[in-house]
Amino acid sequence: MxxxxxxxxxxxxxxxxxxxxxxxxxxxxxxxxxxxxxxxxxxxxxxxxxxxxxxxxxxxxxxxxxxxxxxxxxxxxxxxxxxxxxxxxxxxxxxxxxxxxxxxxxxxxxxxxxxxxxxxxxLEDTDYLITLKEQAERAKPLIKDQFVRQLLLHEPSVQPEILERQAEYYHIPISPIYVVIVAEIDQLNHRFNKEEERQLWRFAVKNILQESLETGGAYCEVIDGEDNHVVVLTGFPQITDSELYTLCEHARTFIDHRMKLRITLAFGQTYESLSQVHLSYSESVHALKQKFINGGNQVIAYTHDHISSEDAIFSPPLNRVEWLRVIRQRNREEVVLKVDESCMELINNRASKETALFVLMECISLGNTAILEQGGTLPVGWMTDRHPLFQQMHGLETVTSMQQWLVTFFDDIVFRELDDQLPRRRGSDIVFKATEYIEKQFSQESVTLQQAARELSVNPSYLSHIFKKETGKSFIEFLTDVRLDKAMELLKDVPHGTSVSLKIVDVSQSVGYADPYYFSRCFKKKFGVVPSKILL
The missing domain is CATH 3.40.50.2300 (Response regulator)
Known part of the structure; x- marks a missing residue:
């Protein structure tokens, strides 16, 4: 112009x-x-x-x-x-x-x-700034997702005022009450083999959760969490635990009925500041772990006893001698009963998932032992992800699913292999009866190969030969293992304050050793420690 x-x-x-x-x-x-x-x-x-x-x-x-x-x-x-x-x-x-x-x-x-x-x-500078701004706007959802993730996983290192200004930049409103909800689709990996399908179902669940909670007056930020979890950061003007439970239960019921999808939700305590939402997230994850004991397809509210149960010490009541006895007898009803009892013990003690997996591995060890000592072979790829049943073990989400898995393990792996051994082995019945004799009579010092042969009406040399061939151990080696395994169980059950020397004498005599010093040498040879160390 x-x-x-x-x-x-x-x-x-x-x-x-x-x-x-x-x-x-x-x-x-x-x-x-x-x-x-x-x-x-x-x-x-x-x-x-x-x-x-x-x-x-x-x-x-x-x-x-x-x-x-x-x-x-x-x-x-x-x-x-x-x-x-x-x-x-x-x-x-x-x-x-x-x-x-x-x-x-x-x-x-x-x-x-x-x-x-x-x-x-x-003009070039302006175009560059406009391009940068457009790129920043396009990346804003990803940066916002990362901001929310940092809020949940870590205690903020900045002042609450700065944190609130950062939240406003991402259009996260400041609310009087915050609470974190964690959702897990039950049996997701088992039901859907392809990652694309799993992502699709998680996306659907995220949308329904957000819609349900926003209808209830919440502001929501929904992100993908660890271990296929869906994590929801919510802000409310005001809400009680019972009202939040009702909102979550409404969403769970809708997903169950309309999508035919079972889902477990857990939420932590409510907090008044964004700088505290990492606490609510941690509590909701702790609460979700109760799904393993209590089962899925439900809403779990965090309570303080979740932490105490998580930290509780639980000693699984597995008597290896008794378990091996009923497995060797191929007594399916007894084995199923023992599986049920162990799982019920886990539930009653509200044991952690880690403890439950320890019990699971003990049961697998017992089954493997029973197969190998009878001269059987484990399936190809067993104890690796190449075997379908073992692969399923990693996806066990509840004690109930673990219980069903163990029954399948004993039916399809252990008993099938033990049954297959019967027509292939001459003398299997004799060896089986010999092991039964040992397990019943091991506490008697007089147990010998000759005495067992007389009881079974067979030649001692023949018994010695087939016993070694089918179990991989000599008669005396098998007897010693049974005695020492039982001794270990007895020593672990000794109450504190009992005289060490007297108790060792009692245990050695109860498992067939008249000489406690000889018993101690045998015990150390097998376990690497003397019996007195177990009592301390």
């Missing part, structure tokens, strides 16, 4: 040079400061050429009004007077050039070329 009160000067300036060649278009003319100011407020100009000496609003007043209105157009001042005060005022107003009339064509072109370069660079 050209602003000058002299009409002929404006026209001269327009036709003095080729504006288009220099990258300019003359959009408007103004004959005074008032007209120019109105145009500047309604249009955008990259460059304004303005005369200083105009009646009414001078060029200096006009540009000062532009700056006050935050209009940052480039300015070239022109004047007929070479006055220092004019030049100083022009500089203070951010003028790009100050030219004297009559206008020198070369000076004008030099000024216009330089200003055109400045405008091009500013």
């Amino acid at each position: 050209i602003v000058d009160d002299e009409y002929y000067f404006r026209k001269l300036l327009i036709h003095l040079i080729d504006w288009t060649q220099l990258g300019y278009v003359i959009e408007d003319e103004a004959e005074n400061g008032s007209q120019a100011l109105e145009l500047a407020h309604n249009h955008h100009y990259d460059l304004i050429i303005v005369d200083i000496n105009m009646p009414g609003i001078t060029g200096l007043d006009f540009v000062e009004a532009l700056r006050t209105a935050n209009i940052e157009a480039k300015v070239i001042f022109i004047t007929s007077y070479d006055i220092f005060e004019y030049a100083r005022a022009a500089v203070s107003l951010g003028a790009s050039y100050y030219l004297l009339k009559p206008i020198d064509e070369d000076e004008l072109m030099k000024a216009l070329v330089e200003i055109r370069g400045d405008l091009d660079r500013e």
